[in-house]
Amino acid sequence: MSAGKPQVLVVEDEPAQREVLAYNLEAEGFIVRIAEDGEEALMLIDEVAPDVIVLDWMLPNVSGIEVCRQTKTKAATRNIPIIMLSARSEEVDRVRGLETGADDYVIKPYSVVELMARVRTHLRRVRPTTMGQVLVYGDITLDSETHRVTRGEHPIKLGPTEFKLLASFMEKPGRVWSRDLLLDRVWGREIYVDTRTVDVHVGRLRKALNQFGGDDPLRTIRGAGYALG
Known part of the structure; x- marks a missing residue:
């Protein structure tokens, strides 16, 4: 699956x-x-x-x-x-x-x-994104049905992995996600992925979200993982 x-x-x-x-x-x-x-x-x-x-x-x-x-x-x-x-x-x-x-x-x-x-x-x-709902956090909007993301008036282009990461963050703002939980949520357990891969894709997501300026919505919690807001 x-x-x-x-x-x-x-x-x-x-x-x-x-x-x-x-x-x-x-x-x-x-x-x-x-x-x-x-x-x-x-x-x-x-x-x-x-x-x-x-x-x-x-x-x-x-x-x-x-x-x-x-x-x-x-x-x-x-x-x-x-x-x-x-x-x-x-x-x-x-x-x-x-x-x-x-x-x-x-x-x-x-x-x-x-x-x-x-x-x-x-x-x-x-898990509202699994039901095709639109999520909004601050000036970020994610439409799971059309696979579109905007920040303010700017469209944000994301790869499929970054989109799934953002959807997970936006479904539970403020929650701290460990790398292992993100691996399970986004990549699944059927394939082996190194935890450092999470850092790479979160970095790509952060770069895409912040390309037009504004505060960085993603937090890195040392020794714990990542959170939105």
């Missing part, structure tokens, strides 16, 4: 359920990561920072509720939407799931079509 596609982490210990979810999410064009228990889920969440998490309540080792709680208490991951899956249908259980931080609560058995729609809804919030 090509880089830049939204990543969905499926946390489910039942093989049949995992297979159904992975198949349907991949058919929608998403990159799917799999975790079979809560411990593995927490490790992957920190490692790849998925765009959306589909999380089963009942898991071995660490429960889905605890995965949700830990994810939502960390500044780096608290904004990742979590769709919790559970056979618990009582109102008290739904309330507990939502109060722990889940953004959505789906009762088993569920409609796969409806679940895919919920995933897309949450992605529209956290």
Whole structure:
């Protein structure tokens, strides 16, 4: 799969359920990561920072509720939407799931079509460029549908990699992106790319954005990575 596609982490210990979810999410064009228990889920969440998490309540080792709680208490991951899956249908259980931080609560058995729609809804919030939306930050405008970028009245010509970098920055202004996260987000994990490549392309992006003057919108955070604003 090509880089830049939204990543969905499926946390489910039942093989049949995992297979159904992975198949349907991949058919929608998403990159799917799999975790079979809560411990593995927490490790992957920190490692790849998925765009959306589909999380089963009942898991071995660490429960889905605890995965949700830990994810939502960390500044780096608290904004990742979590769709919790559970056979618990009582109102008290739904309330507990939502109060722990889940953004959505789906009762088993569920409609796969409806679940895919919920995933897309949450992605529209956290990855608007994947839905063709126009992003604006200060005097910079990025149109993901026409692949055009302007700063003020000036069109900015960007290569495909620089465009994906800018889209990632503009989707989450202020967030500090490590080189490893940018590699995963922009290049994908299917090919090996040296982390120094990130510096080269961020340099090209910075040069393109600043060619007509104005303040440099990109920040370099020593030892951490890059951020917009």
